[in-house]
Amino acid sequence: MGHYFFNETVNVKPEDLRGWVSKIFQAVGMSAEDAALVADTLVVADARGVYSHGCLRVPLYVKRIEKKSVDPVAKPALLRERGAMALVDGCNAAGQVVSYYSMKKAIDLAEQYGISFVTARNSNHNGAEAYYSMMALPKDMIGLCSSIGGGNIMATFGAADKRIGNNPLSVAFPALKHDPVVLDMAQSVVAKGKIMMASTINSKIPSEWALDSNGVPTTDPYAAIQGVLRTIGDYKGSGLAITIGMLSCMLSGASMGPTLKDVYNDFEPLNLGHSFTAISLDFLVDPEEFKKNMDTQIEFIKQSKKAANAEGVFLPGEIEAMNYRRQMKCGIDIPAEVILEIIKISERYQIEIPAFES
Numbered sequence: 233m234g235h236y237f238f239n240e241t242v243n244v245k246p247e248d249l250r251g252w253v254s255k256i257f258q259a260v261g262m263s264a265e266d267a268a269l270v271a272d273t274l275v276v277a278d279a280r281g282v283y284s285h286g287c288l289r290v291p292l293y294v295k296r297i298e299k300k301s302v303d304p305v306a307k308p309a310l311l312r313e314r315g316a317m318a319l320v321d322g323c324n325a326a327g328q329v330v331s332y333y334s335m336k337k338a339i340d341l342a343e344q345y346g347i348s349f350v351t352a353r354n355s356n357h358n359g360a361e362a363y364y365s366m367m368a369l370p371k372d373m374i375g376l377c378s379s380i381g382g383g384n385i386m387a388t389f390g391a392a393d394k395r396i397g398n399n400p401l402s403v404a405f406p407a408l409k410h411d412p413v414v415l416d417m418a419q420s421v422v423a424k425g426k427i428m429m430a431s432t433i434n435s436k437i438p439s440e441w442a443l444d445s446n447g448v449p450t451t452d453p454y455a456a457i458q459g460v461l462r463t464i465g466d467y468k469g470s471g472l473a474i475t476i477g478m479l480s481c482m483l484s485g486a487s488m489g490p491t492l493k494d495v496y497n498d499f500e501p502l503n504l505g506h507s508f509t510a511i512s513l514d515f516l517v518d519p520e521e522f523k524k525n526m527d528t529q530i531e532f533i534k535q536s537k538k539a540a541n542a543e544g545v546f547l548p549g550e551i552e553a554m555n556y557r558r559q560m561k562c563g564i565d566i567p568a569e570v571i572l573e574i575i576k577i578s579e580r581y582q583i584e585i586p587a588f589e590s
Contacts, residue, residue: 241565250268252585255583256574260298263305290577361378361379361400383497385397400418401415411550421441
């Protein structure tokens with residue numbers, strides 16, 4: 233294998249990475265179909281450059297299955313359906329399995345009614361939300377999805393303790409000639425991993441990133457780790473996190489603030505909640521006309537005067553789409569530390585390790 237140093241990357245062919253990760257999930261009990269789905273969500277996230285929700289998650293997902301916190305053979309079930317709305321019981325299946333099932337149901341209902349709302353409970357961490365919102369695009373639909381985060385890690389505006397999750401939201405709009413516009417965002421200024429990295433190299437952090445244990449902005453990464461992440465736009469991000477969490481869990485009966493468990497530390501069923509909506513264009517407009525108008529709007533924004541020192545003018549999802557095309561063609565660059573962790577699991581389960589380049 234050779235020795236990989238800190239901050240090196242390893243280049244892996246997408247199909248090799250997908251097959252490798254799929255075999256790992258099959259080894260811990262998943263069906264070939266479900267393992268392939270979970271692997272695909274992680275590989276797509278890495279290819280899009282969203283490494284926080286890519287194969288970095290393999291060790292966590294494997295550990296949760298091994299500790300019987302996630303049922304690898306469970307299948308989601310439809311509890312209730314009325315008109316364009318549905319309630320899904322995830323039955324403690326992998327979050328990706330629950331979310332794929334639920335978004336597919338949302339798309340089916342939107343084909344019939346024009347718009348849908350599907351919400352799920354008894355689910356688990358489901359990776360990058362964009363995977364599910366983008367499922368609507370080939371059907372000439374707008375896709376929306378949200379999730380309650382895997383634990384309370386942020387403070388409500390004006391507070392100093394952890395009471396809200398980093399609850400993500402994704403919205404995907406189809407276009408004609410241009411890439412679809414795909415928003416996928418959580419509500420913290422930065423991922424906690426960036427603060428952990430700053431503490432590792434003993435570097436100060438911007439005061440916008442975190443609050444200390446007293447709720448005061450800090451540049452000390454160690455104080456930040458003991459404190460809380462800051463929400464984007466302070467009270468605005470706090471408001472988004474609260475309401476996205478409510479949308480994701482209150483209607484389904486999933487875990488909320490007082491009962492929300494931590495995906496990293498609580499090895500029991502999480503009962504996470506998600507919500508999914510699809511909007512069929514042809515119930516309101518001609519889909520081709522809509523997508524032409526999307527192109528016009530995209531071009532109007534792209535023709536903005538570029539700010540000094542800015543790399544460019546980008547719409548939501550544009551950089552990820554460029555990353556995806558490049559890395560699907562040239563191989564996905566994965567941090568060596570992530571690869572080494574997956575190798576350890578592969579050796580435990582006697583799974584063949586693909587060839588790759590550093």
